[in-house]
Amino acid sequence: MANDEAAIKSYLAKYKHRDFTTREVMSLIQVYRSLTYRLEVFVFNNGTRKNLLNLEGTIPVTYKGAVYNIPVCIWLMDTHPQNVPLCFVKPTADMTIRVSKYVDSNGKVYLPYLHEWNPNGSNLMKLVQSMIAAFGELPPVYSKPRNEMPMPYPPTFPTTFPHPQYPSQPGPTFMPHVRPTAEMPTYPNFGLPYPHPGTANGSQFPTPANPLPYPTFNYGSSPEVAGGTITEEHIKVSLLSAVEDKLRRRLNEQSQQSQAELETLRRTAQELQEGKMRLEDILARLQKERSDLDKNITILQEKEKELQSAVERLGEQEGVDVDEAVVTTAPLYTQLMNSFAEEATLEDAIYYMGEALRKEVIDLDTFLKQVRTLARRQFTLRALMQKCRQKAQLAC
Known part of the structure; x- marks a missing residue:
């Protein structure tokens, strides 16, 4: 335990809130022991590279009375908890991502808890519990048919996953990596296959009597996939999910743009109000200075008249002997x-x-x-x- 804490602190040396993040990670891995931590290079869309802490492993999800180990990956920003973590479902070679309102085709996880992330109240433990509850309602992956060929993996694995920007959270923006072909993106498993239910490295939940690698289900009311083929109903559901995801993102972009414009207008109005107050203050000071100047001019005119009278009186007098005057x-x-x-x-x-x-x-x-x-x-x-x-x- 002490070794884990020391290792995590060394990984988080450049994090803004190192001690707080260390406590959160330690609490999480003590409860979910299948999650492992590592420091990996994260590449942003502008080419910037950063070493970020990556929590990956499986979380136990109960679906229709059976417990399944769902592989996930959680990236922590170096400003955690100010910025929301990035969560992904990380399928293995025998799994396929099921697109839903919680997971997109790239494996990116969308949850209300992430959407409403609060740096002062949100934490990793509640985040994982929210993922478990959401995945228990709509499983994010399903098993491939046995006769379906597994998706090929590239010979070299990227250092990061595709990262679409989460809709309403501040922080860095991420652009998804676009593949040159129309096939579904896949994620590397780094040579570490995830355990099936009941294995020693998996969760400690009971193993279902008739275990399956991961839940299988129908898309809506479509029939089961027979012979590894995809029906029109599957294509329709996939297209609808893609359109829904695209509309949601576009709506979020427009909402963010409108909010930014509104904030700009508010700042402009505030600056104009402050400028008006400054101008009024300057005008009041100018009026006061003008009043003082008019008074000084009046005093100078009176003094000038007195001097002229004194000069006239001295001009009328006879010369004065200096020695007698002093x-x-x-x-x-x-x-x-x-x-x-x-x-x-x-x-x-x-x-x-x-x-x-x-x-x-x-x-x-x-x-x-x-x-x-x-x-x-x-x-x-x-x-x-x-x-x-x-x-x-x-x-x-």
């Missing part, structure tokens, strides 16, 4: 202001002394002597301003 409130501030003005004057004097030396108006000795004197006075004034600012408790 009056300090304390002697300390007067000393600070005079020191600052004299220091700025010395700074300009030193600059122009440098210009005079550059233009050779004065010689170097005169420049050095005058600059030394001015710099000494400038240092004294700066120290005095520092003391005044400290005394006045101003920022230094």
Whole structure:
């Protein structure tokens, strides 16, 4: 048991929900021990190849009081349980697929349980039980007449079976492989014949008293096949089943297309509604900005009138002496202001002394002597301003 779990986990290394899928597979193979697991290459219709887990074997189906082992094959997507598993009936050389509402001519299984697959509530155990119940109502295979030649198998077996897309489930789409002839497609058995009822590898259900390999039955009200020939009634039933299957698929395709178009229209309507809300918000902000702009224009016009009035008043007044206009409130501030003005004057004097030396108006000795004197006075004034600012408790 531990070896099976470790092997399954190694097979499911790239699966999105590895632990959940491992638990489901372990629970299934503990109940249906004839099912075996293996990792095989699955080829999609666009040529993409993936390693997917494949559960194949037999499941016990009760039909008219007798238990039969029906060979099936279940592929698990790497996003299981988000995407529905793909189920197939896998007939052996002595069996033929019986087309019904549950199985098509390619062996693809259609069940209400698959159609209503829910990732949060559906599981493999209930899926197999649904297959058993459906196949007990309409067996998916029947035995070939003894004088009918078995269908030939190709010398090399494909790695996947035909996979038509399941109607309403999301995920990858599969196209059936088309054979160049009109004969019914066959599936390889990988060299492992399925056991008949009562064998050691089969189910543990009781063996019928008069065992048959698989149930034989009539198509509707048609007579038994005699001598391995196919009657017109068989052809009619087969054609009706094919037409029904084709109509069902076309209806599903049209339904999916309509739903996709409806979803596109809904998204477009939602985007238009969101765009309308954004435009209304932008319009409201523009109106508010326009109102603020009108208020600012009014304020600027009033300020402009005030400035014009001030200019007119100043123009009518006489000239003002700068030295008399600037009056300090304390002697300390007067000393600070005079020191600052004299220091700025010395700074300009030193600059122009440098210009005079550059233009050779004065010689170097005169420049050095005058600059030394001015710099000494400038240092004294700066120290005095520092003391005044400290005394006045101003920022230094």
